[in-house]
Every structure is written in C-alpha cells, then in structure tokens.
Amino acid sequence: MNVYEALASRRSVRDFLPTPVPGAAIRRVLTAAARAPSGGNVQPWHIDVVAGERLDALKAIMQRRLREVAAGDTSERPEYDIYPKELVAPYRDYRFRLGEAMYAALGIPREDKARRLQWFARNYQFFGAPMALFCSIDRRMGPPQWSDLGMFLLSVMLLLREEGLDSCAQESWSIYPHTIAHFIGIPPERMLFAGMSIGHRNPDHPVNQLVSERAELSQFATFHGV
Ligand SMILES: Cc1cc2nc3c(=O)[nH]c(=O)nc-3n(C[C@H](O)[C@H](O)[C@H](O)COP(=O)(O)O)c2cc1C
Numbered sequence: 001m002n003v004y005e006a007l008a009s010r011r012s013v014r015d016f017l018p019t020p021v022p023g024a025a026i027r028r029v030l031t032a033a034a035r036a037p038s039g040g041n042v043q044p045w046h047i048d049v050v051a052g053e054r055l056d057a058l059k060a061i062m063q064r065r066l067r068e069v070a071a072g073d074t075s076e077r078p079e080y081d082i083y084p085k086e087l088v089a090p091y092r093d094y095r096f097r098l099g100e101a102m103y104a105a106l107g108i109p110r111e112d113k114a115r116r117l118q119w120f121a122r123n124y125q126f127f128g129a130p131m132a133l134f135c136s137i138d139r140r141m142g143p144p145q146w147s148d149l150g151m152f153l154l155s156v157m158l159l160l161r162e163e164g165l166d167s168c169a170q171e172s173w174s175i176y177p178h179t180i181a182h183f184i185g186i187p188p189e190r191m192l193f194a195g196m197s198i199g200h201r202n203p204d205h206p207v208n209q210l211v212s213e214r215a216e217l218s219q220f221a222t223f224h225g226v
Helices: 003-009 023-033 052-070 091-106 113-128 143-162 171-175 177-184
Strands: 046-051 131-138 166-170 190-199
Touching: 003 143, 023 046, 023 143, 046 052, 052 113, 052 131, 052 177, 091 113, 113 171, 113 190, 131 143, 143 166, 143 190, 166 171, 171 177, 171 190, 177 190
Parallel strands: none
Antiparallel strands: 046 131, 131 190, 166 190
16 A cells, blocks of 8 residues: 555544454554654654553443533533634535535434434444544644644554554544543643544445545645746
C-alpha cells in the first residue's frame, strides 16, 4: 500500500466487527506515528489506549452517563467548542451535507430526532470497536501544537490501514472530559482532545458504504506561478 492508497482507503468507519486488535499492532502503529512532525519537535501528543475489560467497563460507564444526562444532569460541560458558535458557509454546508448523507445511508429521516440521537450515542460505544485511544494535550499548548495532534492522529489512521485496520476519530468524547479523565487518569494539566475507535470495519453495515464528499481542488487551493 502506498501513501495515496492509504489516504484513499481511510474513511471514518462507524460499525466494527468484534475481531480483536492485537496489542502488538497498535504499539507498532504508535511507535511509527511518533515520526509525525511537530513544530520545534515538541511532540505534544499523549495517547491512552483502551481495550478488553477496560473498554467494556468504559462502555458501561458511558451507558450510565448518557442515562444521567437524559435525566437532566448538566454537571459535565464540554471543554472546548467542537465547532465555532457560528459555522458559516461553506463549512456549515459541508457539515450539513455529511450529516444528511450519513442519516440517508442509515435510513433515518431528518424529523426522527430520537433515532438520530440514538445513533449519535453509538459514538460512546465506540461503534462496536474492540479498541480505542484517547488523545490529550497539555493545557498550556496553543493552536500550533493542537495542529501537531492532527498530524499525529492522521499518521495513526494511515498506519492502521497498512495494518488492515480501520478507525473513526471522535471529537464527541470531548463532551465528557471529566468522565474520561477520571477513567483513564488524565491529570488536571492535560486536556482531552479526541478519542478514536479502532478495529475491523463491518463491510456489510450501510453506514460504512458512505463516502464523504470533498470540495474541488479549485475551491480550497490557489496556485501562484504554478
Ligand atoms: C478530529 C476529528 C474528530 C471527529 N469526530 C467524530 C465524531 O465524534 N463522531 C463521528 O462519527 N465522526 C467524527 N469524525 C469523522 C468526520 O466526520 C469525518 O472525518 C468526515 O466526515 C470525513 O469523512 P471520512 O473520514 O469518512 O473521510 C471526526 C473526524 C476528525 C478528523
């Protein structure tokens, strides 16, 4: 697999087979991903990997947590805004179209808020994946170091393809920062950025047929003297 193929074959997988992921594979991937660049080589990422009984325990905690939230518990606040308060065009449209395409693939109509919410809650069961990771960063770091996290996480997702594995990055975990911090022991000086579900895609699930759109090259790139 070359880099173009790894990029083309990576997509956010939202239904996984229960097939376990060997610990050796994720250790190889994280070791190689640490070659990702970072400004000043500060390497600001911290990764927690969770699988097996610990993952089952976390899934059970999240089921309870979502029930508490549904019953009106507002004790936990997201640590950061996942999107700007006002998401303007064209970004708003891209986001809208992704949501529509995903719920169309699932056969859940726009008005069926209950089923959409139920589907969203599957984030907190890692879409059935047998392994997950969480990425956190020292709170004193700024936007340049946060962009380093992105480079690291994409490296992980591409290397997972090389291992025959799939993934879904999940900012949705940032909505429950204290639950996760308590569970995996993130110290107060570090902040949770995102989680990631890891495993083998279920090729038969309709949500995994979704291929998200991309803007045309001319919409996001300007060439000067090229
Ligand atoms: C940092 C990051 C966080 C994301 N968080 C979520 C999430 O919480 N839940 C989810 O279903 N998808 C999540 N996604 C997946 C995006 O929706 C997806 O990458 C985008 O729609 C493009 O589709 P593709 O990954 O299949 O190419 C996230 C992606 C990134 C890069």
